[in-house]
Amino acid sequence: MMRRWIVVFAVVAACKKPPPLFERVYALDEIPSFEVTLDADAMAALAKRPREWVSGGFTYDDQAFRAVGVRLKGHRSLRKLEAKPSFKLKLDKFGEHKLGGATTITLNNMVDDPSMLREVLAYRLYRALGVAAPNAGFAEVVVNGSPKGLYAVIESIDKKFLKRRFGEGDGPLYEGEYGCDVIPEDVTGFDADGDSKDRSELAAFAAIAAGDAKTLFGPASPLDVPAFLRFLAVEMYVANFDGYRHGHNYRIYLDRSTHHWHFLPWGLDRTFVKNMSIFDSHGYLATRCFADAACKRAYVLTMREVVAEARKLKLENGVDVISVVSKDATARDPWTSGTARMRRQVREFLVERPAEVERELGCVDGAGVEIDADHDGAGCLDCNDRDPAIHPGAPEVCDRSDNDCNGLVDDATTGTCGCDPLDVEGVAFAICELPMPYADAQTFCSARGQTLAWLETAAQADAVLAAARKRKGRGRDAHLNDRWWIGLDDRREEGTPRWLAGHSTFTRWDAGEPDNAGCNQDCVVFDLDHGKWSDTHCLDPRPFVCRAP
Numbered sequence: 001m002m003r004r005w006i007v008v009f010a011v012v013a014a015c016k017k018p019p020p021l022f023e024r025v026y027a028l029d030e031i032p033s034f035e036v037t038l039d040a041d042a043m044a045a046l047a048k049r050p051r052e053w054v055s056g057g058f059t060y061d062d063q064a065f066r067a068v069g070v071r072l073k074g075h076r077s078l079r080k081l082e083a084k085p086s087f088k089l090k091l092d093k094f095g096e097h098k099l100g101g102a103t104t105i106t107l108n109n110m111v112d113d114p115s116m117l118r119e120v121l122a123y124r125l126y127r128a129l130g131v132a133a134p135n136a137g138f139a140e141v142v143v144n145g146s147p148k149g150l151y152a153v154i155e156s157i158d159k160k161f162l163k164r165r166f167g168e169g170d171g172p173l174y175e176g177e178y179g180c181d182v183i184p185e186d187v188t189g190f191d192a193d194g195d196s197k198d199r200s201e202l203a204a205f206a207a208i209a210a211g212d213a214k215t216l217f218g219p220a221s222p223l224d225v226p227a228f229l230r231f232l233a234v235e236m237y238v239a240n241f242d243g244y245r246h247g248h249n250y251r252i253y254l255d256r257s258t259h260h261w262h263f264l265p266w267g268l269d270r271t272f273v274k275n276m277s278i279f280d281s282h283g284y285l286a287t288r289c290f291a292d293a294a295c296k297r298a299y300v301l302t303m304r305e306v307v308a309e310a311r312k313l314k315l316e317n318g319v320d321v322i323s324v325v326s327k328d329a330t331a332r333d334p335w336t337s338g339t340a341r342m343r344r345q346v347r348e349f350l351v352e353r354p355a356e357v358e359r360e361l362g363c364v365d366g367a368g369v370e371i372d373a374d375h376d377g378a379g380c381l382d383c384n385d386r387d388p389a390i391h392p393g394a395p396e397v398c399d400r401s402d403n404d405c406n407g408l409v410d411d412a413t414t415g416t417c418g419c420d421p422l423d424v425e426g427v428a429f430a431i432c433e434l435p436m437p438y439a440d441a442q443t444f445c446s447a448r449g450q451t452l453a454w455l456e457t458a459a460q461a462d463a464v465l466a467a468a469r470k471r472k473g474r475g476r477d478a479h480l481n482d483r484w485w486i487g488l489d490d491r492r493e494e495g496t497p498r499w500l501a502g503h504s505t506f507t508r509w510d511a512g513e514p515d516n517a518g519c520n521q522d523c524v525v526f527d528l529d530h531g532k533w534s535d536t537h538c539l540d541p542r543p544f545v546c547r548a549p
Helices: 002-011 020-027 040-048 118-128 159-166 184-189 200-209 225-237 284-290 293-313 315-325 327-332 339-358 438-447 458-471
Strands: 033-037 054-060 063-073 086-090 104-108 136-143 146-155 173-175 250-255 260-265 419-424 427-436 483-489 523-527 533-536 542-547
Touching: 020 136, 020 146, 040 054, 040 063, 118 136, 118 146, 118 225, 118 260, 118 293, 118 315, 118 339, 136 327, 146 327, 159 250, 184 200, 200 250, 200 284, 225 260, 225 284, 225 293, 284 293, 293 315, 293 339, 315 327, 315 339, 419 458, 427 438, 427 458, 438 483, 438 542, 458 523, 458 542, 483 533
Parallel strands: 033 136, 483 542
Antiparallel strands: 033 054, 054 063, 063 086, 086 104, 104 146, 136 146, 173 250, 250 260, 419 427, 427 542, 483 523, 523 533
């Protein structure tokens, strides 16, 4: 069974044959050793500026290179050189070096993945569904003679990758920085691959994405809709809560040969952990799809294909194979902890996931016919097909439910629900534990005859913070209650935050804030942990504070 699984893995490893350098790595029939050498100057430079390239050496098998680009990578996973850092190697950074057709090597330290196999398994499912996703394997890494342990070797998304997948690699490629999504105000926040400053094509795509859903998901769309639905369905199946779900860890690429945009997955080390709903995505295109009858039905049918492919591949067997192949390397890794236990948990997730997902696919039967179980006429757009009082267009009532299926709870009840009154210094505030995007929060406050709050004194800020803290941990969206909207943003003039209403010079910014990090952060929240303010992405669903005029 093990050899058969490896052979199947090699067959589905890529749309085209992977570069010769990594044939052995990706096939999982062995775990090679990669050696990186850095002189004292390079070590010192990386210690100060870990993401800037330095010159180092690289050896694989009997091939050695004296001058290749080396830098550290990662956000949460960024580690110092004396620990277990992730690396990006660029063989042609300081010369014309190339190894088996590859010039860029990504080495992930897997510190956020104690199982040390999530990325390899998750990328495999993407590729099996025809999504342009990297190949992945393993290697042991040694730096200046010091063993660093087992690493995931991820095929880098570069021009060579794009040419192998799409037949050409000259289209624009963008990285979704944290919070970046395909909306007009985020266009300038995307990290472009290369030096081009022209974002007109991305801006045109974002404008269409913000327009009519029939155009966005129709036959003339600039988005490759079937490919996007496969990307989205696999992301939800593997429960990638750290991906496009909140505008993170993904790439978008314009294939000039077809004039279609494609979404590409990246950073899958936090998959196979949470039992997520297949509709639990805050990605802008995902939420637009789930609100459109035709697109949601197509998504459900695509998810059925994903479930069928996952059953066919038996990914749980991959856990067994990787555990055997990597046994010695895992034992030698000085940074591993709890690997065997986490691998059992991943295996259990993979065994149970198909049935869990199928329970959410009841709006379309096996023949592709849409089902309306409660006969309220909503079909796949119904967020509760067991209750005819809940469906798109139903009146929203104050019951902690999303009666009208718009993704917001108790949002259309003329602003009378879900808020606690608070009087401070003669001013009437409302503490509203109803997570929603910034603009929706302002609409909700307006329905109350109020506005998103402005704060004028430390006493007001302290009282609002204390009241919000009392709401922490309550309700089904308790995990979102750590940061709350106030009515302050710089959407009118970048870099100059202004209150939506009222006038105040009082501030309580956290250190380094506002920083406009993570893709054009324009709207302001206060953090319950320390009460300080920061800017964040306006589309995030957050609880909020209203204030009477």
